[in-house]
Amino acid sequence: VGTGVASMITCSIEGSILNMGYVIAGESVSSGFKLQNNSLLPIKFSVILDSLSSARAQGQQQLPQFLSSPAQRTEVVGTQNLNGQSVFSVAPVKGVMDPGKTQDFTVTFSPDHESLYFSDRLQVVLFEKKISHQILLKGAAREHMMFVEGGDPLDVPVESLMVIPVFDPKHREASSRPGPPSPEAEELRPILVALDYVQFDTDTPAPPATRELQVGCIRTTQPSPKKTVEFSLDSVTSLQHKGFSIEPSRGSVERGQTKTISISWVPPADFDPDHPLMVSALLQLRGDVKETYKVIFVAQVVTGP
Template sequence: GHGVMPNTVCSVGELLDMGYVVAGSTVTSTVKIENTSTLTLPFSVQLESLSPTRERDRQKIPSFLTSSVQRAEIVGTQNYSGFSVFSISPTEGKIEAGKSQDFVVTFSPDHESLYYSDHLKILLFGKQTAHEIHLKGAARDHPMFVEGGVPLDVPVESLAVTSPVASQNTPGGGKVPPLSLLLLLEYVEGSAEPARAEITVGAMQSPLLAAKKAVEFSLDNAAELQRAGFALDSARGVLERGQLKRIGVSWVPPADLQTSDPPLVSALLTVKGNITESYGVLFMARVVSAS
C-alpha cells in the first residue's frame, strides 16, 4: 500500500476580520474548506477561548500589565454575558474527497470594544491541524468609527467591568473625551514617491439603530500640516450609513527640513453622528534610507 496526504485548501488566509458592528448585533462570514485529496476527511474545530487550558492561562499576569514585547494574547475581549463572542458551525463532520465544506463564523459582541479576538483551529482526524485562523472584530455603541495609524491606548481591556465613558458623560448625546492615534509616514530618501498613510472614517448601518442623520467629519489644523509638508486628500466630508471615507495623507520633506528634528504635528479629527467624538491625531514623519 501507499500513504495519502490529506490536502485541503482554505478560502481565507491567517486572518478573518469581521470588521465594525454595533454592539448587540450579529454578523456572519463564511469560510470554505476544500478537500483536494482522494480520501474522506473527518474534521473538528476548536476555539482558543473554549480551550480546556483557558482558565489556567487566565491565572497568569494580565497581558496589559506586561510589555508589548512579552504580549502573546490571541484571545482578546470576550462577552460580559459569558456566551462566546465568536462561534462556528458546524463543529465536526466529514468532507468527502473532492468536495468542500462551508463553515459559518458568527460574531456577536454584547458591549463596545475594539479588541475582540479569538483563534480558530480546524483539525483533521481529531489531531492534525489543517488550518489556523485568527478571528478579530470591533463593536461600537454608536454608528461611527475611525481606524488607521497606531492607537495610543492599552490594546487589552482591564478585568473590571465598567460603564462606557460615553454613557457616563453624554446624556442626550454630547462630546466624549478625545481618543488618540499616531500616523507615521516614512519617506524613502531620494524617492520620487511621497510617503503615504490613511485614516478611515466609517458610518455603520444596523437594524438596532434608528435611521438618523448622516455622519460628518472634519480635521483641523490644515495650515500647520501643510507647512510641515503634509498633504490631505480631504479634510472634511459627510457619510451616509454604510459608507466609508478614506482620508489619504502624503508627505514630502520640505526643503528646509532638519533631519534631526522630524515634524510632529497634532490635529483634532471631529466625527459627528448621534454623538460627537474627538480624535487627537499625531502626524509624525521621518526620512529613512533606501537600503
C-alpha cells in the first residue's frame, strides 16, 4: 500500500521550494501549504526536517561548504540559529489524511541573526517509510529594514568562522581617529553586475544586455517612524556616457514591497571589444539606517554562435 500511495498525494507548492523571503532578525513569518489525499485510503503521514533528523546527527563529519567545490556540495541544511532553536518549524508534524481530504501545514521562519543563507529540507513521509514530497525551505534575515538582491555572487553561500570587515584598513584607521567620522569610513557593501552584450552579426545591432536589481523594504512588527526605504544611484550621467541605461535611478519602496532597478547596456562608439568596461556607482538606501552599496558594473561584448 505504501508504495502505490505516494503518487496519490498532491502538494500545493510548485517547484518544491518554499521561499520565506526576508525577515527582520528576531522576528518570525509564517507561510502555509496543502497536501491532498487523492487515494481511496486513509494515509498516515509525518513531517521531518533535515536539520532535526537523526540520520544527519549520526552522519560523518564533512568538510564545511566553503572548503568544498560546488560539485561536492550536497548539504541542503544551511545556516541555523545561534540560540540552538530551529530556524524553521512546521505544524502539524504527524497525523492521518482521510480519503479525498486536504491537510493544511504551517511553516514558521524564526531567524535570530542576520544571514542570507538560512535553509532546510522538509520531507513528507507516509506510513513511516515512503517519502512522498521533499520541499526546500529558504529564508533570509537582516538587522535593518532594507535589502538589495541581484547581481553576481561575491561570497560563499554559508557563513565562515571569522567575521571579515568589508571596508579596507585605511578606512578603519581613519574611523578610529578622534573627531567626527569621515564619510569614507562608512562600510560599503559590494554588488557585482556583469553584462554580456551578445553580437551575432556585425551589420545588425544586437539587443541591449540587461540585468536587474531588486530593492526591498521588509515588513516588521516593531513600531518604526520609517514606513518606506528610499534609494538613489549616483553617477547616472557618467554611466549614460558609457552606454548604460538605469531606470529608475531613485525612488522609494513601501513595507513588504520590492522595486526593480532595470539596467541595460549597449557598447558606446569608442568601446574597445578587447577590453571589458568596468565602472562603479554608489547605491544609497535610507530606512531605519543608511546603507551604501558599491555597484560594480563589468560590461563586455561577446560573439554569438
